[in-house]
Amino acid sequence: MKVIVVKDQAAGGVEGYKVFKNALDNGAKVFGLATGSTPVTTYQEIVKSDLDFSNCTSVNLDEYVGIAPDNEQSYKYFMQSHLFDQKPFKQSFLPNGLAANPAEEVKRYDKVIDEHPIDLQILGIGRNGHIGFNEPGTSRDVTTHVVDLTESTIEANARFFESENDVPKQAFSMGLASIMKSKHLILEAFGENKADAVKGMIEGPDTVDCPASILQNHPDVTVIIDEAAASKLSKKY
Ligand SMILES: N[C@@H]1[C@@H](O)[C@H](O)[C@@H](COP(=O)(O)O)O[C@@H]1O
Numbered sequence: 001m002k003v004i005v006v007k008d009q010a011a012g013g014v015e016g017y018k019v020f021k022n023a024l025d026n027g028a029k030v031f032g033l034a035t036g037s038t039p040v041t042t043y044q045e046i047v048k049s050d051l052d053f054s055n056c057t058s059v060n061l062d063e064y065v066g067i068a069p070d071n072e073q074s075y076k077y078f079m080q081s082h083l084f085d086q087k088p089f090k091q092s093f094l095p096n097g098l099a100a101n102p103a104e105e106v107k108r109y110d111k112v113i114d115e116h117p118i119d120l121q122i123l124g125i126g127r128n129g130h131i132g133f134n135e136p137g138t139s140r141d142v143t144t145h146v147v148d149l150t151e152s153t154i155e156a157n158a159r160f161f162e163s164e165n166d167v168p169k170q171a172f173s174m175g176l177a178s179i180m181k182s183k184h185l186i187l188e189a190f191g192e193n194k195a196d197a198v199k200g201m202i203e204g205p206d207t208v209d210c211p212a213s214i215l216q217n218h219p220d221v222t223v224i225i226d227e228a229a230a231s232k233l234s235k236k237y
Pocket residue numbers: 034035036037038039061062123124125126127131132133153157
């Protein structure tokens with residue numbers, strides 16, 4: 001893993017942007033995208049730039065079950081407002097939170113990923129080490145699946161909703177096996193409340209208890225973290 005430690009999230013956004021630019025310059029056509037507060041500064045840098053994604057495809061990591069795409073809490077809405085409205089892609093894929101048949105939706109999304117192999121995937125990390133919505137204990141063989149969100153994730157994501165009760169209890173998520181197929185990965189983490197997860201991912205045992213530790217087995221991962229998220233690492237990076 002290449003680990004870049006920056007002062008704060010704003011600086012992390014610039015580093016993340018550079019990785020996107022480099023990938024585009026080198027012919028990347030399919031970008032795996034993430035939501036949450038973490039990638040926001042990277043998207044802001046992209047929006048300010050002259051990078052052009054109009055010939056590119058995006059494939060998002062996850063979406064809540066039961067939430068309409070035009071609902072402000074949906075990941076689709078997040079992507080529109082933070083990136084796609086300003087930087088349109090040729091085509092953008094997200095799981096459909098309102099799919100009538102979740103089993104069919106899972107199959108459809110796996111097909112999307114198979115047909116559009118991801119060149120660069122950006123990831124955040126949950127406080128419990130989840131990536132996408134792959135919670136601790138998730139099998140590493142899974143592709144797209146419906147996840148029962150853990151209490152810790154529901155509590156962490158409640159800040160985006162009016163109350164914890166409004167947080168959906170399930171989500172569609174790209175699986176760990178699909179994430180590992182991306183050619184290059186960036187994982188960003190900012191803030192002290194990510195420090196344990198970051199330590200587990202980089203220095204901890206490679207275990208399903210910390211889903212992000214699977215990235216230790218990927219040949220091309222760039223980790224961009226601020227000093228607070230790096231504060232529990234024993235090695236200097
Ligand atoms: N499914 C998302 C993840 O993709 C994200 O990385 C994580 C961290 O969120 P944040 O970046 O807001 O801390 O939480 C959510 O549950």
